[in-house]
Amino acid sequence: MADAHTSAPGLLDPLRRFLDGDVWASFKRSPVTVGAAAVTLLYFLAAAFGPWVAPHDPFDLAKLDLLDSLIPPAWMADGDPRFLLGTDDQGRDMLSAIIYGSRVSLLIGFASVLLSMVLGIALGLLSGFVGGAVDAFIMRMAEIQLSFPAILVALLINGVVIGYFKTHPEWQVDQVTLAYVVLVLSIGLSNWVQYARTVRGSTLVERGKEYVQAAHVIGIHPAKIMLRHILPNVMGPVLVIATIQLALAVIAEATLSFLGVGVPPTEPSLGTLIRVGNDYLFSGEWWITIFPGAALAILVLAVNLLGDWLRDALNPKLR
Amino acid sequence: MVAFIIRRFIQSLFVMFVVALVSFAMFQFIGDPVNQMVGIETSLAERAALRERLGLNDPIVVQFWHFIVNAVSGDFGISYQHKRPVADMLLERLPATLELSAVSALFSLLVGIPMGVYTGLNRDGFLAKVFLTVSLIGISLPTFLIGILLIFLFSVTLANAPAISVFGLFAIDPSVLQLPSFGRGTVVDLGGWRTGLLTADGLKALIMPSITLGLFQLTLIMRLVRSEMLEVLRTDYIKFARARGLANRAINFGHALKNTLVPVITITGLQIGSIIAFAIITETVFQWPGMGQMFLQAVQNVDIPIMAAYLMLIAFFFVVINLIVDMLYYVVDPRLRVDTGKATGHG
């Protein structure tokens, strides 16, 4: 992933500088991090090119045959070479389902991280820079937000979103799209607080510094100061949070699916696959739950390791 | 101080007000209360009469006012499904959730802090790396999966495992380690508070659910302690202490650890609210008869009075804990402005 960034100097100049030198060196020094990056990259590639790499299309219901269901992995006695990791209860190829499922999970993860990041940064900047009543209001909002577990937020949003589309039939949304909207909104809206608090903290520190005050004195618009001068300085911690939040978002998606507020099993995410597979834990068809579970754990672990490394690498005190 | 407390108190009231508004809005958004209450046989005329009696034809503001007045006096209405006062039902379930939350918070502190100290002191040690990685695996699996795997191992596998013979001298029966897969075991009623802490099987029943629930917090605390230790150990006064020739032990525990505890306490305090909230999943997996389990069932049955009351109770806990933490902060460290203090506490 880092390779891709460094090879595009013109466009991503600040990011290049950011990844240059010490950070890049510490990356190369840590084999665990390199491994985690490789695994993450593999997932991203599989997700991006899923339809071209997966042996089957698990979302095309017309191709599913119920009589192909519950086939064990290919290397086992009753295995079928067509299905390397076996099939699930509907005759879906597990390998393809995992590839497509990772795609769905990562899509929801990225979208919700993006949502909470944008929201959190904006509110954090505003809170830290303006201060006073605005600050107090936003921080109390954060408190309210924290008192709502993601599942509650998801259920509320589920109700609201379904109610909305019910009264606006011209949108013509199907269950899958609806589930995406609900998941992204609920995970996104329940995680902005951490960004906001961090950004606000950093902003308070930066605001007092001379360069910001100087910019203020020479009459640069506050919004411009925030965006041009303060934002770049808080991006480090934000990136750390975003990485860890991506891992958390993927888990949250799985948990919500387990609780029944997730992607429908006709187009399963990793979480939905685990929920469905959960029924087969005692029955001997372990591959339906173990493979997606392992796929999820490895993805989250890799992203977490990356986040860990990033946190340490960006903390100048620890270098 | 007084002014500060008053200000925070008013802000907390505002928080509760907004939560009440959201809870109330649920009644409007999720289904029609009348449909939930009556059987299919009820005629349209009866439905209309019921609507009138419930005050659902009043202006929204009036309805909201009634809702708040009732909620303040502890009346959250009657559960659609169980036909019982919601407040009573929540109170019955409260001890189970609080005991589970407290034990799992304790577990995550008692295990998390030593692990954090160790990994902080031995930054590049092999065991420290193992701790860090294992704890990461712990948070890389969804809670429900951890719970189910624990049940699979400690309830089912151990119950049916054959005895292990040790050097042919004596046999160990693995089933003595078997843990219950559901419920709270035997509970003792202490004046309305049903506790599972006083019986052997009640304590046994707590083990797996509290580990499942506490694992995430454990990782959080361990990492927090570790990073605080790392930072404190680099500060000048620790370096100075070292230069003065103080024993490592005295420095590590007498100075460094003490300094890391303030943020740890803060975070733990703030996490208790979310532990209670996240107990939903653990309680469902282990059939733990707490509020979270009841809430999830209410969701499935669209039992909105329970959902609304639960929401307000969680918010109330959170607000109170927040208030206490803020005040402690004020007392412990008057230098710290309340606002900036909390902002640094991201773990």
Add this chain to the structure above:
Amino acid sequence: MRKTLMAAAAVAVLAGAFAAPAAEAKTFRWAFQGDAQSLDPYSLNETFTLGLLGNVYEGLIRRDENLQIQPALAESWEIVEPTRWRFHLRKGVKFHNGNEFNADDVLFSADRVRAEGSDLKTRLAGVTEIVKVDDHTVDFVTDAPNPILNAEWATWYIMDKEWSEANDATAPTDVTAGKENYATRNTNGTGPFMVASRETDVKTVLKPYDGWWDAANKKHNLTEVVMTPISSDSTRVAALLSGEIDMMYPVPVQDMKRLEGDPNTDVLAGPELRTIFLGMDQEYDELLYSNVKGKNPFKDVRVREAFYRAVDVEAIKKKIMRGLSTPSALMISPFLFSRSDEFKRPEYDPEKSKKLLAEAGYPDGFEVGMDCPNNRYVNDEKICQAVVAMLAKVGVKVDLLAQPKAQYFAKILRPKRDTSFYLLGWTPGSFDSWNVLYNIIATPADDGRGKFNVGGYSNAKVDELTAKVLSETDAKKRDQMIFDAYKQLNDDWGYIPLHQQGLAWGKRANIELAQRADNQFMLYYVKVN
């Protein structure tokens, strides 16, 4: 904490040492996936609630292991006139609190079961008058001859008038009254067990009632019964495997092999009376959920046949139900209709299905939304998914919405009827075809007819037959009418019956019990060995 632990352990050891007659204490622990919502016997017409209460309360009649009608609180009965039934009540029966059972209790229970808030009003449908002849004789007068008047009375439980009045529980709960009905959490029946303690959704403890009128013939040997709801399938299976409970149901079909393979556990499997079927909306002029606008494709019989023939019930049986289902040609279990074997399920034929769709003007199929419960019937959501995939093969794109039962029923049932295509299950409470015809096949009407006919299938001939079936007393003629009605329905392709799902109960090897096909679990058949 350690001290407490040791103290507790010491107490346990002492208790063990002194509890010498422990060998005779037979505690039976069992689990179901949910709990009875209320202990009020009229609050909910639901199999589990009524089944659990059937151990505590009794009706005038009861059903044995084979579901045959037996006398219970009524010793005998006769039809004095075609519209007048006379019941002779059993003498010397006492409620759990010691009150005498008599005719006043029957009259009181009849009023209460028809009061507002009761979910069991239909138990006395058609009864116009109830007359107390003497203290132990009651007459029921009906508006028309009804040969199956008492068929559903095994679950119309008799309550104690004095007790209900003393505790202000004379009406089933009215949620709007703002207070709890005493009978919601307290019971006073005549049955073989009493409720010793109860925490809703946590634990219900029953103790045998020594004064039970039929104690001389009792089959159980229990001294205590503990019922725990365990909603998670895997936790419930785990609890049985680990021996924490003695019995549980339902067993998820995929786990039957595992429980059968374990020497300590058994599975009791048998056919259930419930028929699972798919319904298609034939009432709205335009489907609520479809890309076909301006018309309703299900009004075309060819489309209905195409859907019928696109569904492979044998594959569902083999793969999803693991053999634990009986594909059905009828909307009723073959055990409940003597001429069932004269019907044969039309063949699965996707090619014909495609042809029919093309003839109907949908050569490329169309889109339709489907509603499905996900916690009501055995593998309901998985069946729906399989149906979606099967229909995809003939070109029909189905958008599936699977929801928990509460939301599901609120959405699809009348009056909302917010669905185009749905899965439902039906058990006739009277074990008779008239119930099926009246509730789910006859044209919906204001008087309650066709109330569960969500799709609105309508055929005047069937309606006429339904009315005649109710009052026909000649069994042979009656069966012919039922036969004709089912035949007409099948010719119209009005519904897609899938199968009768199987019952699967799991138990430890040392437990003896009787499995009833209506899925009611009667504790007085249980023996702990």
